[in-house]
Amino acid sequence: MSDRYEPRRIEIGWNEKWNQADLFRVVEDKSKPKYYLLEMFPYPSGRIHMGHVRVYTIGDVVARFKRMRGFNVLHPMGWDAFGMPAENAAQAAKVHPAKWTYSNIEAMKAQLKKIGYSYDWQRELATCDPRYYKWEQLVFLKLLKKGQAYRKKSQVNYCPDCETVLANEQVEQGACWRCGQEVVQKEQWGWFLKITDYADELLEWTEKLDWPERVLTMQRNWIGKSHGAAIKFPIVDPPQGFEDKVEVFTTRPDTVYGATFMSLAAEHPLALALAKKNGREAQVAEFQSRVAKQNVNERIAEGFVKEGVFTGGYCTNPMTNEKIPVYAANFVLLEYGTGAVMAVPGHDQRDYDFAVKYELPIVEVVRPDKEENRITNTGEAYTGPGVLVNSGPFDGLDFETAKIKIAEHFAERDLGGPTISYRLRDWGISRQRYWGAPIPVIHCPKCGVVPVPESDLPLVLPENVEITGIGGSPLAQVEEFVKVTCPSCGGPARRETDTMDTFVESSWYFDRYACPDQDGAMFDERVDHWMPVDQYIGGIEHAILHLLYARYWTKVLRDLGYIKADEPFMRLLTQGMVLRNLWECPTHGPLRGDKIVPAGPGQTPRCKHCDSPLTATGPKEKMSKSKGNTLDPEELVDLYGADTVRIFYLFAAPPEKEMDWSDEGIQGAQRFLSRVWRLAAENLEDLKATPDSWDSGLLQGRLKDLYRKLNQTIKKVTDEIEERWHFNTAVAAIMELVNEAYLTLADEKAKADPLFWPLLRKVVDKLLLLLSPMVPHIADELHTMLGGGGFLLEQPWPGYDPEATQADEIVIVLQVNGKVRAQALVPADIAEEELEKLALENDRIKKFKGDKPIKKLVVVPGRLVNVVV
RNA sequence: GCCGGGAUGGUGGAAUUGGUAGACACAAGGGACUUAAAAUCCCUUGGGACUUUGUCCCGUGCGGGUUCGAUCCCCGCUCCCGGCACCA
Numbered sequence: 017m018s019d020r021y022e023p024r025r026i027e028i029g030w031n032e033k034w035n036q037a038d039l040f041r042v043v044e045d046k047s048k049p050k051y052y053l054l055e056m057f058p059y060p061s062g063r064i065h066m067g068h069v070r071v072y073t074i075g076d077v078v079a080r081f082k083r084m085r086g087f088n089v090l091h092p093m094g095w096d097a098f099g100m101p102a103e104n105a106a107q108a109a110k111v112h113p114a115k116w117t118y119s120n121i122e123a124m125k126a127q128l129k130k131i132g133y134s135y136d137w138q139r140e141l142a143t144c145d146p147r148y149y150k151w152e153q154l155v156f157l158k159l160l161k162k163g164q165a166y167r168k169k170s171q172v173n174y175c176p177d178c179e180t181v182l183a184n185e186q187v188e189q190g191a192c193w194r195c196g197q198e199v200v201q202k203e204q205w206g207w208f209l210k211i212t213d214y215a216d217e218l219l220e221w222t223e224k225l226d227w228p229e230r231v232l233t234m235q236r237n238w239i240g241k242s243h244g245a246a247i248k249f250p251i252v253d254p255p256q257g258f259e260d261k262v263e264v265f266t267t268r269p270d271t272v273y274g275a276t277f278m279s280l281a282a283e284h285p286l287a288l289a290l291a292k293k294n295g296r297e298a299q300v301a302e303f304q305s306r307v308a309k310q311n312v313n314e315r316i317a318e319g320f321v322k323e324g325v326f327t328g329g330y331c332t333n334p335m336t337n338e339k340i341p342v343y344a345a346n347f348v349l350l351e352y353g354t355g356a357v358m359a360v361p362g363h364d365q366r367d368y369d370f371a372v373k374y375e376l377p378i379v380e381v382v383r384p385d386k387e388e389n390r391i392t393n394t395g396e397a398y399t400g401p402g403v404l405v406n407s408g409p410f411d412g413l414d415f416e417t418a419k420i421k422i423a424e425h426f427a428e429r430d431l432g433g434p435t436i437s438y439r440l441r442d443w444g445i446s447r448q449r450y451w452g453a454p455i456p457v458i459h460c461p462k463c464g465v466v467p468v469p470e471s472d473l474p475l476v477l478p479e480n481v482e483i484t485g486i487g488g489s490p491l492a493q494v495e496e497f498v499k500v501t502c503p504s505c506g507g508p509a510r511r512e513t514d515t516m517d518t519f520v521e522s523s524w525y526f527d528r529y530a531c532p533d534q535d536g537a538m539f540d541e542r543v544d545h546w547m548p549v550d551q552y553i554g555g556i557e558h559a560i561l562h563l564l565y566a567r568y569w570t571k572v573l574r575d576l577g578y579i580k581a582d583e584p585f586m587r588l589l590t591q592g593m594v595l596r597n598l599w600e601c602p603t604h605g606p607l608r609g610d611k612i613v614p615a616g617p618g619q620t621p622r623c624k625h626c627d628s629p630l631t632a633t634g635p636k637e638k639m640s641k642s643k644g645n646t647l648d649p650e651e652l653v654d655l656y657g658a659d660t661v662r663i664f665y666l667f668a669a670p671p672e673k674e675m676d677w678s679d680e681g682i683q684g685a686q687r688f689l690s691r692v693w694r695l696a697a698e699n700l701e702d703l704k705a706t707p708d709s710w711d712s713g714l715l716q717g718r719l720k721d722l723y724r725k726l727n728q729t730i731k732k733v734t735d736e737i738e739e740r741w742h743f744n745t746a747v748a749a750i751m752e753l754v755n756e757a758y759l760t761l762a763d764e765k766a767k768a769d770p771l772f773w774p775l776l777r778k779v780v781d782k783l784l785l786l787l788s789p790m791v792p793h794i795a796d797e798l799h800t801m802l803g804g805g806g807f808l809l810e811q812p813w814p815g816y817d818p819e820a821t822q823a824d825e826i827v828i829v830l831q832v833n834g835k836v837r838a839q840a841l842v843p844a845d846i847a848e849e850e851l852e853k854l855a856l857e858n859d860r861i862k863k864f865k866g867d868k869p870i871k872k873l874v875v876v877p878g879r880l881v882n883v884v885v
Numbered sequence: 886g887c888c889g890g891g892a893u894g895g896u897g898g899a900a901u902u903g904g905u906a907g908a909c910a911c912a913a914g915g916g917a918c919u920u921a922a923a924a925u926c927c928c929u930u931g932g933g934a935c936u937u938u939g940u941c942c943c944g945u946g947c948g949g950g951u952u953c954g955a956u957c958c959c960c961g962c963u964c965c966c967g968g969c970a971c972c973a
Contacts, residue, residue, distance in 0.1 A: 230889050230967075237888065237969055244973085266973060279973085322971070347971040357973045366971055439972060559968080667910070668897060674966090676897065681911055688910085694925095735901080745899065748909035755909090762926095829905050834954040836905055874953050879904050884953045 021693035023657020023686075027793040031129060039807055040134045042090055044545050051087035052546050053079045054526055054585075056554030056562075060095045060120040060142075064127045066594040066639055066677065067555065069649045073662045074591060074671050074743070075553050076133045080789035081737050083134075084813040090546050092529040093128065093135040095121050097144035098518045102451045103490075106483040113451040114479070117144060127650055131658045132792050134809070141532045143521035148528065149453035150474030151538040152520050155569075157456060157467050158576050164210040167465065170444065174202035178486045181448050201308055206446035207455055207514065211568045215239050215438045218567055227588040228672065231559045238560050240439025245269035245423035246432035247358060249278060252330040252339060255289035262286060262331060262342075265353030265437050268363065269426070270418035273335050273407040274381035275358040276371070278342045279324065281350035282307035287327050290342055294328025300344055307346045322347050322369055334431055335408065345370065353437050361397065368397035381406050382415050443565065445517040450481055450490035452515030460502035460509035469503050477515075489513040522562055523569035526552075526584060544580045552585035553671075559590065589741065592674040595636035596645040602628050609644030636676050647677065659791035660686040666743035666790055689794055691754055692787065696780050696798045699761075703780060704803055706773045712820065718766040719775055722756055723820060726779050729753040730816035733786050743790070750786055753779070777802075785814045829880040830855050832864040848875050855881040 034040065044050075055075040058068055079091040095117075102113035109116070121142060128135070141148055159165035173182040175192040182192060182199060192199055211218075219239050222232045244267035254260045262278070280287045282304050291300035303325040324345035333340050347366060348357050361371035361378040368391075371378050380391050382402040390398040404413045410422060420434075427433030446455065456468035456475045468475055478497045481490050491497055491513040502509040530543040548570075554562075563585070570584040600606045601623035607630065613622040620629040621644070639646045652661050664685035669675040696703065715723050729749050736746035757779050760766050780802065788795035788808035795808050823844055828851060830838040838860040842851065852873060855861055861883060868885035875881050 228890095233889050234968055240969085240972070242972075264973080268973080345971095347973095349972070352972045359973085364973070366973080437972080439969090556967080670898085673898090678897070678911070681897070684911055690924095740901070742899095742901095744897090745901095745909080748899075751909055827905085831905090831954075834904095834952090839905075872953055874904090876904060876954095880954090882904085882953050 021690045021697075021794070023659055023689070023794070024654065026797040027130075027132065027658050030793045030796050031132060033796075034132075034134075034807070035129075037807065039809060040091070040136050041138060042088065042136050044542060045088045048086060048088040050090065050546060051082045051551075052090045052526075052549045053082065053551050054090075054092070054529075054549045054553070056552070056558065057094045057096050057522070057525060058124065059099060059101070060097055060117055060124055061101060062120040062123060064124055064649055066647055066649055069131065069661065070594055070665050070671075070675065071553055071555070071591050072128065072131070072133055073665045074589070076662075077666065077737070077743060077789045078551065078553075078741075079134050080792065080809055081813065083809060084785075084789070084811065085738075086812065090139075090529065091135055092139040093133070093137070094139075094141040094525055094529065094532075095124075095143065096518065096522050096525075097121070097142040098149075098452045098515075098521055100449065100451070103449060103483050103485070106451075107485050112479070113483070114144065117142070117451075130650070130653055131662065134792075139529050139532050141525065141528055143453075143518075143525060144451070144477075146474040146476045147535060148525075149516075149521065151528070152453060152516070152524065153456045153468075153473050153475055154470060154538065155572065155576065155578075156516070157470060157473075159209060159572065160457070160467055164213065164572075165207060166210070167205055167207055169203045169205050170208075171201050172204045172206070173199050174204070175199055179488050180486065206444050208442040208444050209568075211443045211565075212438060212440055214568055214571050215241065215440050217571060218440075218564065221567070221583055225583065225588070226586060228590055231556070231563065231588060231590060234559045235564055238440060238564065242267055242437050242439075244435060244437060245419075245426060246354070246435040247272060247334065247426050248431040249275075249331040249334060249340075249358065251286075251290075251342075252332060253293070255286070255293045255329075258286055258289055261431070262356050263354045263432065264356045264358045265435065266358055268360065268419070269422040270404060270407075270410075270413075270415045271360040271363045271381050272333070272358065272422060273404075273410075274360040274362045274379045275333050275340065276338075276361060276377045276379055277340045277359045278331055279345040279348045279357045279359050279367075279370070280327070280342060281348040281355040282344050282346055283350050284344065284348075284355050286356075287342075287344040290327040290329030291344075296326065296328040299325050300327055303344055303346075322366060322373070324370060324374065326374070334426070334429070341376070343370075343374070351441060352439065362391050363397050363399055365397045365399065379406060443517075443568070445520060446514040447517055448489035448513075449515050450477070450483055452518060453477070453520065454491070455512045455514050455516055457512045458500055458502060458509045459512065460504060460507060462507055463502055463504040463509075466502055466504045466509070472503075489515075491515070519561060519565045520569075523566045524573065526566075527570075527573065527579060538578055543578075547579055547581040548583055549585045551587045551589065553589045553591060555593070556590040563588070589671060591671045592669065593638050594675050594677055596639050596647065596677040597632040597636050598643055598645050599630040600633040601626065601630055606633060607644060609640070609642045609646075612644040614644075639677070652682070656682055656686050657689075657793075659794050660689055663689065663747060663791050667747040668744065670742050670744050688751060688754070689791060691758070692783070693794065693798065695754060695757060695761075696784075696802060699776070700801060702773050703777045706777045710771060710774045712775075712817075715771060715775065716769070718760055718763055719769055719771055722760045722779065723775060724823060725753055725756045726782060727816040727818075727820040730782060730786065730814050731818075731821055734813070734816075737789075747790070750783065753783060757783075782814045784808060785811060826878060828854075828878075830858055830861050831880055831882040832861060833884055834882060835864075837861055837864050844878075848877065851875055851877075851881055855883060 053075060055071050079089050083089045097117050102117050105111060105116045106113045143149060156165055175182055175195065175197050177195045177197040178192060181204065219236060219241055222236055225232065244265055246263055246265055247269065248261040248263045250261050288300055291297045324343040327342045327344055329342045330339045331342055348355065359367040359370065361367040361376065362380045363382055378391065380389055381404060382398065383405050384390055384400060384402040402415055404410045404415060404418050410418050413421065423434040454475045454477055456473065458466045458468060460466050478494050481494055483490050498511050498513060500509050500511050526549055527539060527543055527547060530546040531540050534540050566584050570581055573579045574582060598606060599612055599621055604623055604625050607623065611624045613624055615621040622629055637643060637645065660682060664682045667685060668681060712723055732749040733746045736742045757776065766772060784795045784799050785808060799808055825841050826844050828840045828842050829836050830840060838858050840854055852875060865883055865885050870883060870885055872884040
């Protein structure tokens with residue numbers, strides 16, 4: 017026992033005790049309601065960072081709270097273990113990715129344990145384990161069978177120097193992030209999953225999920241459903257091997273009479289075919305190769321010029337029967353719609369600009385009112401609502417009605433009809449990487465693509481691979497992996513050397529936590545016991561990719577009969593980032609990370625050039641090594657203790673908001689815990705000596721106030737955690753209670769009351785229960801010092817006496833014309849008439865009212881009286 | 886451009902159903918204790934004015950509105966953050 021609060025001493029002890037007691041182990045228990053709480057699992061980079069501490073602390077409070085509330089809580093942890101950094105480390109440090117990954121896992125697991133998180137480590141999993149990725153290889157085979165996994169050629173970012181495909185995130189200003197070489201677009205074969213089959217269901221469920229609105233909006237935009245019409249334009253003298261019509265997608269079928277030319281995507285095969293036929297091959301081919309070099313970044317950059325080239329071909333506007341020229345244009349995307357656009361320069365700004373540039377006719381077909389031709393009046397396309405003109409039998413129709421009528425008209429003529437288009441593309445899962453799950457197929461020169469037999473799974477990643485970072489897929493270098501016999505014909509064949517996108521692993525790990533020890537099947541009955549996740553917590557940066565893929569994969573598993581859940585995560589909390597100031601040297605100005613000599617927490621970093629202590633400078637930014645504003649959480653824990661770090665995070669900001677790191681703030685957190693410690697430790701003998709049973713009804717004066725504060729605090733903290741997820745205000749409420757307890761302790765008269773020590777004991781006991789989900793080490797320590805047994809986590813969450821939260825007397829605000837002019841202390845159960853009388857007799861109210869007549873008297877019981885004159 | 890979110894003291898933030906704006910902290914200033922420091926405790930702290938210890942005025946990005954009463958609801962703006970973007 018010690019009088020001083022020494023966090024690390026007690027924290028190490030309690031960690032051991034919890035582990036020995038297997039306190040965080042959870043087994044399925046049908047007698048209690050289940051609660052599945054999950055935080056996004058980390059990539060095992062080697063050390064946890066501040067963002068991890070924030071999200072896992074929030075999760076741990078909820079997990080512990082729900083458990084005390086009587087739920088059977090599943091709170092697992094694992095490792096998103098495949099990915100690029102392991103391959104980079106292999107290159108740089110000549111260590112095998114597996115070895116690097118597993119040693120990082122050990123290090124990070126120790127760090128997480130050090131902070132006291134209540135994970136059931138029996139359920140730990142790592143996605144690079146063949147016992148894990150075996151099952152997603154199986155799902156891939158099932159999808160292949162159903163036709164929902166397929167192979168196609170598509171455009172990818174490619175670095176010619178490194179001979180590798182780059183993700184969009186690895187392209188920096190059009191150049192390779194590694195070697196700086198200009199990135200080109202290249203056609204390449206790859207495996208795709210038909211997520212577009214689920215576009216509508218994914219969209220519909222966004223209406224039913226309890227998720228932050230902005231995440232749902234992002235997903236809706238990403239899916240990008242738009243209603244319109246497909247319209248087939250007959251081609252005049254079609255080239256050989258092509259259909260005699262070209263289909264376009266439009267959201268404005270009402271403007272079809274105004275289509276005066278057609279734009280094809282530059283890469284559209286029809287464009288070159290038409291050009292060949294009409295002697296314009298050279299011009300179109302030149303244009304195509306120029307557009308091919310323009311990468312995605314360039315295309316969205318400002319000042320990007322719309323341009324095109326005439327193919328020499330024509331098609332027919334199916335309504336006006338006029339011959340309209342066909343252009344290839346750089347702003348038409350092959351991947352969206354049909355890669356062909358009917359151009360209506362009168363009512364689309366891009367088409368208008370294009371028509372002006374190439375001197376093509378502009379026809380008005382929608383007019384806002386009877387007189388005005390808005391197009392000639394303004395010199396730009398008119399895209400607003402209106403009535404049809406120059407549209408034959410459809411003249412005079414409202415444009416919304418015309419959209420429907422004209423789309424139906426095309427359906428009747430078998431030239432298209434109403435249709436829907438999506439922005440969502442199928443999910444390309446092929447990666448030319450080593451450290452990922454192998455895609456289980458074999459390429460046979462005779463039989464084509466042959467699935468690896470299910471009985472051969474897992475298809476294990478070979479270990480003896482040299483990782484150079486260049487030369488395409490590392491697996492292609494491993495002869496004993498590549499050379500196989502075809503399972504179908506027995507002839508020589510080659511194994512697929514692509515591995516799966518690591519987003520596949522993170523799309524179902526939460527299912528596997530239900531039964532990670534099940535080796536005979538992907539899942540057993542436990543998966544439907546636990547799924548779906550009741551509450552998911554993670555960073556906003558995963559708003560689209562991970563959260564969309566996980567939703568998709570859940571529906572895939574459901575339709576394959578593996579699970580029952582429709583959606584993986586019923587509720588989602590996206591926690592804000594942790595920000596910190598940058599550093600500035602008095603002589604050298606603002607510094608980047610590599611010019612800073614780092615210092616431990618609470619100490620000032622120094623300038624690498626002149627060794628001057630640095631000063632903080634704004635604005636605050638996300639922590640990163642290159643900015644030099646990182647902090648190592650473990651150093652903080654060593655210095656201040658895990659409990660201090662935990663409560664600081666909870667108190668500094670509500671969870672969904674960005675959080676400014678403050679070096680001073682954490683000392684305030686420690687000061688508070690120290691006050692809690694002293695409240696119990698300095699009064700230990702008196703608190704231990706109190707009788708168990710006493711009558712709270714006998715409390716008077718200050719003691720009664722403290723008892724009321726206690727009950728109010730329990731109510732407040734419960735509501736804040738359970739309903740609002742605002743841990744900062746929960747902590748604030750507990751601070752108020754501690755302050756009140758100290759004030760009562762300082763009051764000699766109150767202290768002399770025989771009920772003082774029994775009351776204070778009750779306050780301290782409840783206080784420790786309220787604090788235990790947030791700061792579990794100090795809470796268990798003080799609980800034990802006071803003679804309590806067991807662990808607070810196994811005790812029920814405290815209840816409160818609703819009657820005791822009510823004050824006998826309340827302050828009523830007295831207003832004249834809505835301005836506060838006086839206050840009155842009145843009995844809580846005062847009658848309205850009494851209040852009115854009291855207000856009108858108040859001197860100050862009389863003064864401000866003057867002799868003006870009373871127009872109205874507003875009485876809000878328990879709050880205020882407003883005299884309106 | 887479209888979609889979403891936001892703006893409150895020196896700082897982080899609070900105000901839960903339209904009812905005392907600034908809880909709880911941090912920082913700052915003053916004081917007590919101490920040989921001193923640390924630690925701890927107490928006081929002050931939105932701005933302004935005055936007949937200066939208690940009273941008045943102003944104040945939640947800006948301008949209007951609804952209401953007895955608006956940080957909260959409505960209309961019109963400004964700025965900031967995030968996402969998407971020649972999506973036909």
